[in-house]
Amino acid sequence: MTNTMAEVSVTDKIDVKNIPVDVQLHKPGKTTPGRYPSRDRIYVRAMKGMHQAIRRYMGFFFMGLFMLLPWLRYNGEQAILLNIAEQKFSIYALTLWPQDFTILAWIFIIAAYGLFFVTTFYGRVWCGYLCPQSVWTFIFMWFEEKIQGSRNQRMKLDQQPWSFNKFSKKFLTHLCWVAFALFTALIFVGYFTPIDHLFLNFFTLQAGFWATLAVLFFTFCTYGNAGWMREIMCTHMCPYARFQSAMFDKDTFTVAYDERRGETRGPRSRKDTDYKARGLGDCIDCNLCVHVCPTGIDIRNGLQYECINCGACIDACDDTMEKMGYPKGLISYTTENRLQGKGAHILRPKLLGYFAVLLIGCLAFAYTLHSRQPLEFDILRDRGALFRDTSEGWVENTYTLRVINKSQQPQTFVFSVSGLEDARWIGPTELTVAGGETASLPISLAADPWELAQPVTDITFTVRVEGQPDIEVSQTNRFFSRR
Known part of the structure; x- marks a missing residue:
């Protein structure tokens, strides 16, 4: 047995191959010590065709929509206003508050899986047709072509020594870039602050610090990204270009x-x-x-x-x-x-999986939006004392009822309480709140101590919308006494 194993170990040897261990490194160019060679400028030639027509028409439509939406009015107010300072997003008749984070989360989930679904099916068409970086870059290249000429003319212009003709074309090109970047930055910031005052205050130097800083910041970013960096944003800085292969x-x-x-x-x-x-x-x-x-x-x-x-x-x-x-x-x-001459499989597990998650997200978003109450109700107790005795010998607790009107219309809210027999409501039982506003109502509840079986009684406050009995919100609280 031992001799047999020895013969196997001697005769049945596995050939060993030498694996090179030298690693070839990509070193910086000799002309620029310590730095990688800078990129060559890309001169893009203008092209017409079906796909470019689709890209242009889609760009015109969504760019026009982007510029139009903040100017629309609803009930005398800006229809779409994402007011971060007041933590209130107004979208026509819908007002979203921090408590409505679930709705925003579903919107982001739908957008993400919609992008994954489209990428799995048709590659990076988002990047080529609708990505803001691509849209603004193509617009900037259009200015460049109209002022400096075709691809060959631009190449010759850059090779020429500086002259008045070259300077004027370059200056006009960058002037148009900065002007368009500034205009679109004002439009973008106008989604977060009243746009009608923003334009006037910015050019009269009366805009607030943060609004001015935001406009200048987005102007600089747009000018730099679409005018200078261009494809660098897509090839080196955009994370989507890196993880897209996981969906292919x-x-x-x-x-x-x-x-x-x-x-x-x-x-x-x-x-x-x-x-x-x-x-x-x-x-x-x-x-x-x-x-x-x-x-x-x-x-x-x-x-x-x-x-x-x-x-x-x-x-x-x-x-x-x-x-x-x-x-x-x-x-x-x-x-x-x-x-490779094989058949295409359109309906495949990965694509169906993305579509299923996308469909579930849309249904969850619709349900959350449908079941959302147009009001928010909170109760704050008096921190100074749990209770106090009245001159009549009754026990009194003080509360502050805080209600948020999530609609864009003024609403009258009616309050009531249950769980406390024969309690006196001291204060108004109705409160009118303007659309998208918050209001507080201080009230007191008084009860006969002989009617209270225990020192702490659970009570329930209910608020209803006047004229809409199907809309109501309840909150539980406690009534304290000396028993």
């Missing part, structure tokens, strides 16, 4: 290049019909897909985290294919399985 699978629709059809690349004339016999694919290597990419990548190198799925390269390639007389779709929204 082989059936996610992304912008992709059909390598089997396009390779080998090579230029040719439009009349060349024998290019396939020479081993060429449909890609003529015009590089337009690179010129129109806002992040400067070559989609022909495969899926890259920098791609924001804006579809600009699709429109550029389809335009080239049409001019060459080739079928469109060399670059398209497709899946990895389709590129």
Whole structure:
């Protein structure tokens, strides 16, 4: 037995391979000691096409909506006002208070899982079509193109020495950037403070410190992000670009290049019909897909985290294919399985899971909003004394009833108490509160001590909305006596 094992250990040896331990580090460039080489500026070429038209129309619609909403009025007040200082969010007839945090939580959950669902199904279309960073960047590039010219003209302009012509174009471009950034910053801050006073007070130097600071801060951020940083925000600073791959699978629709059809690349004339016999694919290597990419990548190198799925390269390639007389779709929204000749699976567990959570979130949000009472009721006791004796020998407790009118209409609230037999209510039983306001009602309860069986009696205060008997809120409290 021992000899047999010895023979196995000697004859059945496993080949050992040497694993290199040298690590190749990416070192800074020699021209800039101690620093990584700075990025090359990306000159984006303007492109027209179906996907760019969709992007522009969606951008116009939501940008117009963003600029219009804070100016709308409801019952003489700003319809949408997220007043952080007063901890009150007014959205037309709905007023949200800190006690309504559940509603805001459901809104964030719905937004998050809606984004996850769309990303799993169609990739980073949010980044390419609706992300504020992309929308503002495309607007800034539009100013740049209209003032400085096309892609080639802008490249030549930057290569020229400084002159009055170059200075004037650069100055006008940055002036338009700053003006648009300032205007949109005022609109954004107008969601959190009355916008009609904000514009007037800001330009007359009468705005408050925090409002002025917020406007200048968002102006600076918009100007820097959309004018200077641009794709750096998407490739290095946005966390969504990093964790998006966790939601991708082989059936996610992304912008992709059909390598089997396009390779080998090579230029040719439009009349060349024998290019396939020479081993060429449909890609003529015009590089337009690179010129129109806002992040400067070559989609022909495969899926890259920098791609924001804006579809600009699709429109550029389809335009080239049409001019060459080739079928469109060399670059398209497709899946990895389709590129490999496999069938696509639209309904898959991950996508259905995101949709299920999204549906549950929407239902929970609707239920929470429907079951929400249009008032908030609190009771504060007198801290000076638990009780006091009246001249008639009765025991008296003092309370402050605090009610919040969550609606945008003035409401009259009617108060009552139960659990204390033959108690006297000292003070008014009704209170009218303006829409979105808070009011307090000090009252006292007096009871005959001979009617009290114990020193502490549980009582219940109830508040109802006048004319709406189905709306009521109750709070329990205690009545103290000397027994």
